[in-house]
Amino acid sequence: MELRQLEAFRAIAETGSFTRAAARLNLTQSAISQQIKALEDELGEPLFARTKRSVKLSPSGEVALRQVDIILSSVRELKGQFQAHRHLACGRLRVAAASQAIAHLFAPFYGEFKKSFSQIELSFRTTISTRETIEEVLANAVDVGFASLPVNSPELEVEPLFEDELALVVGSAHPFARASSVTVERLRSERFILYEPGTSIRQTTDSFFQQAQLAPEVAMESNDTDFINGMVKIGLGISFMPRWAVVEDIKRGDLKAVRVKGWKMRRSVAMVWLKRYQPAAVKTFLNFMRAHSKALQKRASGLIE
Structure with missing residues (x-):
């Protein structure tokens, strides 16, 4: 009929x-x-x-x-x-990102989005890795995901949004805390508290270890950013962490971010969504994040000049 x-x-x-x-x-x-x-x-x-x-x-x-x-x-x-209501976006919007990124990096932007577009029901799904985020988007479990590059899927639209840099993070009482930078050689005797294998942060960290021909002594592994912060603060090891994850700890003097001479550990983070017609709510969110990309980049990279 x-x-x-x-x-x-x-x-x-x-x-x-x-x-x-x-x-x-x-x-x-x-x-x-x-x-x-x-x-x-x-x-x-x-x-x-x-x-x-x-x-x-x-x-x-x-x-x-x-x-x-x-x-x-x-x-x-x-x-x-x-x-x-053709000019008024409404409906449900599902976004996925790593839990630490939602808590420490994206939260202020999500809050502003909800205030600006209260008619859109915004929900979050936390993931433990870029791979899981991509799987959620491909399964249509979420509308937009934030994932570290590279992302290779013919079914996805991939738009780079910002870059961040991993910093070597030490406790305030650690000998490195008195230096602005250290050499790779000085890292060989250190114990590391690292993110778990499979996360984009760990992949970037492991790539550095491989290129620097450094076999790290791993004291602990966790995907809990606050846990890693706490362990580094009390001197149980040092870690490579995104700058945005330790801003407040550095301001308080609990942690210190140190450069590794001759090395920069950068990641590119992109928005990903399915290649198909997208409803107004998704388009509105994508445009919102594009409009705030400079502020997001500043938040992601403001610790070490």
Whole structure:
């Protein structure tokens, strides 16, 4: 059953003529006759009593017309609602990112987005790795994900948004805390508290260890940024962490960010979403993040000048 069949049926009922109904709908008489035949075949009842001079509703047609009026009225109301709000984004929006990024990096922007677009229901899904974020987007479990590059999937749109840099983070009582930078050689005797394997931070860290030909002594592994902070503060090891994750600790003097001479450990972070038509809520969020990319970049990279 198609909407055009119902529109043809009502036009004939109102005009009492296949010819006049066809003219109203800009169809040929043959086309409108085929639509009514298909509708009658599907319903299993004749909808019109046809004579040489007139076309009248059959008893079944009278019953059908009441329902068709309700259906077409509902369709018209639905169209009107969307046309009235076509410039106003609304609906549900699902975003995924690593838990530490949501808590320490994106939270202020999400808060501003919710204030600016209160009609959009924004929800979050935390992930432990870029791989999990990508899987969530591909499974349509979320609308937009934030993931470290590279992201290779023909099904996804990938738009770089900002870069961040991992800093060597030590406790305030550690000998490195008195230096602005250290050499790779001085790291060989240190114990490290690292993010767990599979996370983008750990992948960047492991790449550094490999290139620097450094076999780290791993004291602990965790995906809990606050836990790593706490362990580094009390001197159980040192860590490589995103600058944005330790801003407040450095301001308080609990931690110190130190450069490794000759090395910069950078990551590019992108927005990812499925290659398909996106609803207004998703487009609004993407444009919001683009508009705030400079502020996001500043927040992500403001610890060490």
